[in-house]
Amino acid sequence: MPEPQDVTTVACVGAGVIGGGWAAHFLARGYRVRAWDPAPGAAERLGRLVEAAWPALTELGLADGASRDNLTVLPTLAEAVEGAGFVQESAPEDLAVKRSLLAGIDEVTPADVVIASSTSGYGMSEMQTEATTPERLVVGHPFNPPYLIPLVEVAGGTRTEPWAVEWASEFYRRVGKSVITMDHELPGFIANRLQEALWREALHMVANGEATVEQIDTAITDGPGLRWPVHGPCLTFHLAGGEGGMAHMLDHFGPSLRAPWTRLDAPELTQRLRDDMVAGCESEAGERSIADLVAERDRAIIAVQRAVEASRGRRGE
Template sequence: MYPDPQKITRVTSLGGGPIGGGWAAHFLARGYDVTLYLHDAGETAAFEAVLDTAWKSLTDLGLAPGASRDRLRVVTDLQQAVEGAQFIQESAPENLSLKRKLYAELGRLVTPDVVIGSSTSGLTMTDIQADCATPERCVIGHPFNPPYLLPLVEIVGGRSTDPAAVAWAGAFYESAGKAPLIMKKEIPGFVATRLQEALWREALHMVANGEASAADIDTALINGPAPRMAIQGQCMAFHVACGAGGMATNLDQFGPALKLPWTRLDAPELTQQLRDRMVDGCNEMAAGRRFEDMAAKRDQQIVAVLRAIRDTS
């Protein structure tokens, strides 16, 4: 029913913000013909800024043969945007009502053999596809930001999704240079965001209780677990840390400590004081730097990490 994922040449990205625009940049860098849909022509300048930032990093990392920004077409008409598309990446705002209306329209405009992936970070496909006439081809394809650099894509279907569409999406994303993670169950927040949220909540607790500042939190992460996590996930890090005994030794020795009150995963109350501490702390770390400059520096350093991993694999 679905085309060969290895032979896809034309993709459409719906939305030109940091995520939708980032997806467009990624697909261009991988050598696809890309149609970008903008809700309004006034969004063009913001998208071009995203593309300019992304393209420098993508060029540094290495473009696929035939990759070119000239293979981009920008339109503001949805029907024109999806015409001829072999895959659609939807990155509309996180508004369930809006997404349902969009998917109802896509169900009418797009032939059933075209898989549609949603970049949503918090909604479920079961909810999104409710008004779509062809929900079986709709999947979550949730990237990590920035999507043109970080490889992860979390994939899961909704109640009405065809399992074959999920498998197809996994194969397509992999052929497009991504690291697909096909989830076993549909849960809000998926895998990586839920793990990130747990860390974020504990960080907020420490700031709220005066135990650490925002700068302390980032210093601990940047100089502690973060470099290791670029190489090993949490599970393998603990497995390797205990030598020949591996995870079994880890759980036997440190398992009882799991009952100690070290973490507080219920979210703290977001008081004005906590909000001010976080905002002020981040502004102090930014030290007046422009967001565009900080994003460019972030991308430059991510490229260096990715290149180091690739060259030593």
Template sequence: MKTVACVGAGVIGGGWVAHFLARGMRVVAWDPAPDAEEKLRRLVDAAWPALTELGLADHASKDNLSIAKTLAEATADAEFVQESAPEKLELKQKLLADIDDVTPPHVVIASSTSGYGMTEMQVAAKNPDRLVVGHPFNPPYLIPLVEVVGGKLTRRSAVEQAADFYRGTGKTVIVMEREVPGFIANRLQEAMWREALHMVANGEATVEQIDLSITDGPGLRWPVHGPLLTFHLAGGEGGMAHMLDHFGPSLKSPWTRLDAPELTKHLRDSVVQGCLAEADGRSIEDLVEQRDRAIIAIQRAVRDNHA
């Protein structure tokens, strides 16, 4: 795909614009705010040094950005549409319906929503089968993850088209099998956020202590293996199976205000098999060696960045 329409040019929409431009695409942006173009071009200018350091695609240029005067003009030649309007459900419903009305019928339309399900957003569209969620993380031009999921009226091929498109731009894509409010990463972030607020409110920890507990603790391991594979290593040679069998009872301990699920055999086996599948043949020793090398590299990078 060579031409992308970005509807909404705020922080997220502007981040998408910068990302697509860096991948050598032509971007047509539309935003009703009177100062939208000025802010958008300033955002792209600010992002460009980082994108240049990461590596620009052939023909990547800020000159490939044009600003449309109308929504119809923005989507007229689009091969993919990325909507990034404010998180207001009625606004999303109407805007997606309006985009659907003026966009060529074969084009997939994706929403950057951070919490709404597509099922509740696609209700006013005449062609809801091509509407999907393409949930990015801020800033979209640096953070690779995109969560993709359709609504009840979305055709499977639209979800697959969106996922393929994002992968083609260098994104890491999670295709969700079902809608969950907040998707995956936001739910995990939200759980930590709420527990942090409880600890501050109760005088159990300071803001600095909470941040330090992650940046100099488990946060160093997560870029390498994520939280579940990290616990897989905590089980030693027995892996996740030993971890769950040994520490499973601690799920009943008051270590969080969240209620823990019952550790049924099905849940245990699902987590164990999931870790083995993710390890993909790598032994515990292999994973430990990979983790240690990566953590050293991360610590050095952080130290050098603070120097």
């Protein structure tokens, strides 16, 4: 099978918003992209998607040899995967469609080529049921737009071999992605579950007349959202404990988990959960002290605020 660094051609199956975003990203990283989508007018829409993404990609910096001319839209699935060292499937979120399409890709793609699905919720175990060689099928879940948001969550199914997950994770890293290689299948994956919890609470507050849409958005953009780009929710609460870190935070604020602040049931704060959270924060922090993390957070918040203000200023011109 090809090594991740030896891949020069990628097949994008499905050319909607996500598939088109993937195509733009791979093109910007210097790959040749072969695309296929059965929908009428797909080639024209894909061209417009790539064209719209190209200014942002150019500002970020294009790889050597990157060109929109490296995009080819093929009339059949078999032609699209021909010569590709990796396949990214981005069909609509319909389980029957996913199963059938992945089986079709599997049938016409050499057995040593990894096939990844952009699904945002289905587990690979439930999608790979009709494939002949399911061991090379993985989930490669991106975030929209895939050409700008770096995160990709990679997971296999019950019939996926570990080598395929490892190969896909390494390939995504080589194309500039931030990769979470998941240890277990989890419905909705990690990031979707987190943003879904926030989204559901927002809907509850609007439905009950407790907050307006604008108030909810401002609460995030001018509140915790400024901290999350650098530390995320766990290290953010680690700093909330002061010099005592996550241990002090949980010991001090742990009882508030039982307060009816949200519509979600809180897990029991067992000793094991407490210890896992403390150990996780210590591991993520590494050699950075609380003071180091505070300084890092403050620099990042200032940078984010200045960047947002500059963007708003350009928008108002």
